Amino acid sequence: MAMATTPPPSSSPGSNPPSGPTAPLAIGAPSRKAAPLPSEALEIPTDRLHSWLRMMMLIREFELRCMQAYQEKKIGGFCHVYIGQEAVAVGCLEALRKDDPVVTAYRDHGHALARGMTAKACMAEMFGRIDGCAKGKGGSMHMFDKANHLYGGHGIVGAQTPLAAGLAFATKYEDEVIAGRKNSRVTLGFLGDGAVNQGAFHEAMNLAGLLDLPVVFIVENNGYSMGTAIHRGTTMAHRLVAKGEANGLDCYEIDGMDVINVWLKMSKVIEKARATSRPAFVDMKTYRYKGHSMSDPRKYRTREEEEAWDSEDPVGRLQKHLKDRGLLPGETLERFESEVRAEVREAVAFSDASPLTPLSELYHDVFVERMGPYTGTSLPNMLTGKQGVQP
Amino acid sequence: MAMATTPPPSSSPGSNPPSGPTAPLAIGAPSRKAAPLPSEALEIPTDRLHSWLRMMMLIREFELRCMQAYQEKKIGGFCHVYIGQEAVAVGCLEALRKDDPVVTAYRDHGHALARGMTAKACMAEMFGRIDGCAKGKGGSMHMFDKANHLYGGHGIVGAQTPLAAGLAFATKYEDEVIAGRKNSRVTLGFLGDGAVNQGAFHEAMNLAGLLDLPVVFIVENNGYSMGTAIHRGTTMAHRLVAKGEANGLDCYEIDGMDVINVWLKMSKVIEKARATSRPAFVDMKTYRYKGHSMSDPRKYRTREEEEAWDSEDPVGRLQKHLKDRGLLPGETLERFESEVRAEVREAVAFSDASPLTPLSELYHDVFVERMGPYTGTSLPNMLTGKQGVQP
Amino acid sequence: MSSTATETPSATLPVPPGTRLVEFRDAIREAMSGEMRRDKRVFLLGEEVGEYNGAYKVSRGMLEEFGPRRIIDTPISESGFAGLAIGAAMAGLRPICEFMSWSFSLVAADPILNNAPKMLYMSGGQFGCPIVFRGNDGAGGQLGSTHSGCVEGLYSNVPGMKIAIPSDPYDAKGLMVTAIRDDDPVFFLESERMLGNKGPVPEEQYSIPFGKAIVRREGTDCTIWSWGRPVHFALEAAEALAKEGISCEVIDGRTIRPLDTETLFRSVRKTNALVVVDQSWPFASPGAEVAAQVAHRCFDDLDHPPLRVHSDDVPTPYASNLEQEYLPNARKICEAVRTATYRA
Amino acid sequence: MSSTATETPSATLPVPPGTRLVEFRDAIREAMSGEMRRDKRVFLLGEEVGEYNGAYKVSRGMLEEFGPRRIIDTPISESGFAGLAIGAAMAGLRPICEFMSWSFSLVAADPILNNAPKMLYMSGGQFGCPIVFRGNDGAGGQLGSTHSGCVEGLYSNVPGMKIAIPSDPYDAKGLMVTAIRDDDPVFFLESERMLGNKGPVPEEQYSIPFGKAIVRREGTDCTIWSWGRPVHFALEAAEALAKEGISCEVIDGRTIRPLDTETLFRSVRKTNALVVVDQSWPFASPGAEVAAQVAHRCFDDLDHPPLRVHSDDVPTPYASNLEQEYLPNARKICEAVRTATYRA
Numbered sequence A, B: 001m002a003m004a005t006t007p008p009p010s011s012s013p014g015s016n017p018p019s020g021p022t023a024p025l026a027i028g029a030p031s032r033k034a035a036p037l038p039s040e041a042l043e044i045p046t047d048r049l050h051s052w053l054r055m056m057m058l059i060r061e062f063e064l065r066c067m068q069a070y071q072e073k074k075i076g077g078f079c080h081v082y083i084g085q086e087a088v089a090v091g092c093l094e095a096l097r098k099d100d101p102v103v104t105a106y107r108d109h110g111h112a113l114a115r116g117m118t119a120k121a122c123m124a125e126m127f128g129r130i131d132g133c134a135k136g137k138g139g140s141m142h143m144f145d146k147a148n149h150l151y152g153g154h155g156i157v158g159a160q161t162p163l164a165a166g167l168a169f170a171t172k173y174e175d176e177v178i179a180g181r182k183n184s185r186v187t188l189g190f191l192g193d194g195a196v197n198q199g200a201f202h203e204a205m206n207l208a209g210l211l212d213l214p215v216v217f218i219v220e221n222n223g224y225s226m227g228t229a230i231h232r233g234t235t236m237a238h239r240l241v242a243k244g245e246a247n248g249l250d251c252y253e254i255d256g257m258d259v260i261n262v263w264l265k266m267s268k269v270i271e272k273a274r275a276t277s278r279p280a281f282v283d284m285k286t287y288r289y290k291g292h293s294m295s296d297p298r299k300y301r302t303r304e305e306e307e308a309w310d311s312e313d314p315v316g317r318l319q320k321h322l323k324d325r326g327l328l329p330g331e332t333l334e335r336f337e338s339e340v341r342a343e344v345r346e347a348v349a350f351s352d353a354s355p356l357t358p359l360s361e362l363y364h365d366v367f368v369e370r371m372g373p374y375t376g377t378s379l380p381n382m383l384t385g386k387q388g389v390q391p
Numbered sequence C, D: 001m002s003s004t005a006t007e008t009p010s011a012t013l014p015v016p017p018g019t020r021l022v023e024f025r026d027a028i029r030e031a032m033s034g035e036m037r038r039d040k041r042v043f044l045l046g047e048e049v050g051e052y053n054g055a056y057k058v059s060r061g062m063l064e065e066f067g068p069r070r071i072i073d074t075p076i077s078e079s080g081f082a083g084l085a086i087g088a089a090m091a092g093l094r095p096i097c098e099f100m101s102w103s104f105s106l107v108a109a110d111p112i113l114n115n116a117p118k119m120l121y122m123s124g125g126q127f128g129c130p131i132v133f134r135g136n137d138g139a140g141g142q143l144g145s146t147h148s149g150c151v152e153g154l155y156s157n158v159p160g161m162k163i164a165i166p167s168d169p170y171d172a173k174g175l176m177v178t179a180i181r182d183d184d185p186v187f188f189l190e191s192e193r194m195l196g197n198k199g200p201v202p203e204e205q206y207s208i209p210f211g212k213a214i215v216r217r218e219g220t221d222c223t224i225w226s227w228g229r230p231v232h233f234a235l236e237a238a239e240a241l242a243k244e245g246i247s248c249e250v251i252d253g254r255t256i257r258p259l260d261t262e263t264l265f266r267s268v269r270k271t272n273a274l275v276v277v278d279q280s281w282p283f284a285s286p287g288a289e290v291a292a293q294v295a296h297r298c299f300d301d302l303d304h305p306p307l308r309v310h311s312d313d314v315p316t317p318y319a320s321n322l323e324q325e326y327l328p329n330a331r332k333i334c335e336a337v338r339t340a341t342y343r344a
């Protein structure tokens, strides 16, 4: 007849003040104490570290040019840049095998590039051109890349988390049920901290736990969902792992501003999931340096807070680390800088030059079996489901 | 750079065996060790205990007659009886004030009766008669009773849990925002253990936690959702309170087979919620003695398991408690027996005699503003939204 | 093996002795089991589909044959397991995802409507979703307001998926085979009210093409177009009307999307009158679509405007008498046909 | 104060100098704030409605005026907060529940479709749901497949609720006031594309009755029926067609449910032709409903069958050129009207 009472911590986390004016509730400065990197860090080959740096710089440059192209109205719709979070995508995806599935939310350019999509295909997609990864039909929020096992880019908050469970289910099923060998692949499912509040994520975690799915849910905890500081929208924000623990998942908190740290930790998390075929939950602490999307003046946080996070810049941190170890000569850094600038410039030029997606594409890809060409009429010519037939 | 690893208990809870035949996974015998009731139990007036016993007996008798009426096809649709769980509704609702809102799932006859609905109104509803609590339009799963602050009876698993949060929001808002006084009411939201797997419940808990809502979520943990033993459908089934803790709720495990225990514990839980205006989560251990609905042969559990729970019968337990204390003379028990039998018999006779709901009711209650009488045509006469107008 | 419309035994034809008669629920299972034997990528998931043998016993015995890796009992998490199935389909598996009732699919509306049918499109053709969602649809069993939805009324508005809705065991098997083999998302609507119906069903797997309606009864005075369970009400009405000298052509659409407008228009051009019988609510329904398309394409052939018989435009009542009146039924169909043929 | 249809300034009328011009978004807010001042039971909840002033700035300044107890920022939990709002409405409050986009309401489809509109019915009249769900609906801003839904295509099938869809600031305010005062669930559809549009709006609260369409332009050759944003495309088309000598009567339905069939039929009986312009997908849409009803009730008055202009029957593309072609537009409307009036 046990009565297990678990009162919440005295200042009940995330509960709004019952009345009175809302003071801006900032997530505050980074709580991380710069702990020394473990000795394993020193074993990572320099060219590997260089490739990470170059990729992070590429993403940064790419995103800056996206913002510019958005101002120039070359990119439309919603556009969410990844600046500040580069170490997460790069560190996580570098710890992955090439055929491990990846799925993420709408803030997806960084994942696409780190997963191997060309800057050209990614940029042309946002320019609405035929050479975009999805022929200009998906847009910024829907980066898909089959060759690189990237299953999107999903716009509905949280909706990708059951998909992640499904991808893990599929690889395991393919290995164990169809091929009769041990599961070999791990799925990474990225989500924002705001997505933790979607019921679908809890269902996905429960399913992953029940079915022993090799999936790692990575909460890219940048402290905000749009203008909502995490503790204003999420209970237990000070210990987000409680959400994973409630489903029996392996839970981790990881500093996501240091790519070496991310890679080291995630390598272990991923390999454990691969070996045990058990799901995991990662509270990946990071920060979004820019606004939520292109139209966000960031009034919900202070300049001081933003400045405090500046010193955490993942690109700068890796550069400093390499410089401190004498592994980044000035000319190497300059080469990277000019290379990524050129690569992104070419991506923009390529996208400018790429043809507009032809109107005939409007009617393609609705079904695997094509529905016939665009007929130029507004009458419901698709309703019969036949090859371009007009009754 | 802390790495909080929380590995799940070695036999990962609720995870299905990765392959091989599924052995029937039973929830097993009641784990409760018969702990002595606290001395407070002795302070409860005898007539109060008698009224609880009588109510539990009434529910039991009512449900048995429902089963019979269902066989006789007087009741249609789905019908879920409450036999075995009587102590939960009676103990919880007796700990509540009359104007505290209550909302529950589809296994709702017990809550309706314990909340004050007459057996007549409840039975007539299932008979599809005009004297039913919802004029025969709701049925077994949708018992509503405005006078008794019962907000349904809801058929979609988990859907009532955000409603519970909303009811708590409303009472608090009424008190604090409109009337300018301290919150005075607590909402009880009942759900089954299977409903814990619905994302909506997690959203409801998170909202309740954030908004400091005076709501108590009572998981009537009878070990099964239909044929699914709890650990087959729910991670952390051995420590369900983890789900509440993940949202910073006050969490409790309560033996729900003993009405005195339920009342004592729930009185405290409810009064704490009233005083602090904080939500709570209760893992209320109980057992459903009959099948899920009328067509369930219960092949998913063993006779031994069922028998082990027989001795926990909440009606029998209270009778024994009273007898042991010399508070239940044979004639009192007999009187209760004949009273509840008569009451239910009358409810059946009343329902048999109550007129079928007239066809005109088909078109009423669609909108608060009536839509006019039934016109006897199948043409879409409602589409204009006007008073029975046919263009 | 594929079967054309004309080979299909009609519900009204006498069954030759020795014909293999199979229950609707078993016909669905035969299709699923047959496909699972043929293709290891196919699996079934849903609430109570395994150990419990399915809430409506459609999957009875499948756990025994295929084991728990391919017959997967899920928690009550429609949004989660439908999304899981979609992810699995993107990765190349071919899930059959059971909703115990389509009414419960509303909690999974986002994955099934805003995700699966758009995946191919928004990925520019890269990721299809070969998935079948199936379960009980429609009212009739006194299940009350929240359990009686006809989701075709809501969901058929959405492009990118197909909707099959069989009216007899033969079609149930053939359409389910097609659904599982289809490379796109298919919504397969079963009626719990018909699961016990028996009909002739060949033992082998066969497929019935989508978008091919079947004439259940030939006639000359009025076309009655329907799908699923109300086809039987239409046949009942046609029988009664025949006695009044009104000859009805009853057509079973078999799929709502694609819609076989060819057969539809051909029949209306012959009979010059249409009554569409659709179990969903009237407003913006498949029935409205059929009426609007016929009005458009057969305008000069029509002697009377298309009429529609639906469930009434109110939430589903529990009480049996109200529910029976609420549903489309033979009486309402007869009234509509008499009006459409000016015999009212 | 209530205003009749004829008092309403039409979008095409010149605005007298000194007229108070208000943005669409501000008109909605004026209605909400006005009602919140009048009735303490009214409150607003949704994502980013408070501190952020609304994703589209509709609720700008409301937190300041009404405080955090009545302007409630919610987490991204549409199912949870819509359900919470419904519970609060059952208990007597009058919530305004914002979906940042109606596309996101799919994760809340169960509470908003299977619960709120049925509550009164299944409780036998005991518990109504006086609630307004509102937010951005429809495509046009290159938001891609998952963010561009026209939910009226899906949701209007459901009885028990009302759907208002204003096309200008005046109506936005008047219809919102009516929505908040209504005792039943109201779905209020705004177009993000129009939020910056300005128009004359009186300062005081006024209400526009539901189910009363408004004639935006009188004409004799063809009725163009529409709702919401496409009303402007229809007016653009009418202007162009006038130069060709085709006189169109453009009617703005204002609400989809209830549907003002009286005004609709009256106009069609005058013009003898109908083009309905509906931004949702064609299949089983409100446009199909209008076409079917007109075909039925005005059969003998029609010189040509009703025609429909919709968004194309495909998921919404991102690329701007595709999206513009996908949407109903003046060109498509002109083509349809020419066909309907035999001037093609």
Ligand SMILES: Cc1ncc(C[n+]2csc(CCOP(=O)(O)OP(=O)(O)O)c2C)c(N)n1
Pocket (backbone or CB within 6 Å): A107, A155, A156, A157, A191, A192, A193, A194, A195, A196, A222, A224, A225, A226, A288, A292, D047, D076, D078, D100, D104, D107
């Ligand atoms: C179901 C749903 N609700 C609302 C939105 C609108 N929305 C888009 S992004 C966003 C914030 C998400 O924040 P978070 O998950 O923390 O990701 P971040 O933007 O920080 O990467 C919101 C509310 C949406 N896309 N889907």
Ligand SMILES: Cc1ncc(C[n+]2csc(CCOP(=O)(O)OP(=O)(O)O)c2C)c(N)n1
Pocket (backbone or CB within 6 Å): B107, B155, B156, B157, B191, B192, B193, B194, B195, B196, B222, B224, B225, B226, B288, B292, C047, C076, C078, C100, C104, C107
């Ligand atoms: C969303 C949804 N999915 C499925 C169902 C079908 N269903 C009705 S009751 C039930 C089992 C619920 O079990 P539990 O919550 O433990 O309640 P209990 O029956 O034990 O009281 C299921 C699956 C439903 N009503 N709603």
Ligand SMILES: [Mg+2]
Pocket (backbone or CB within 6 Å): A192, A193, A194, A220, A221, A222, A223, A224, A225, A226
């Ligand atoms: Mg975030």
Ligand SMILES: [Mg+2]
Pocket (backbone or CB within 6 Å): B192, B193, B194, B220, B221, B222, B223, B224, B225, B226
């Ligand atoms: Mg249970």
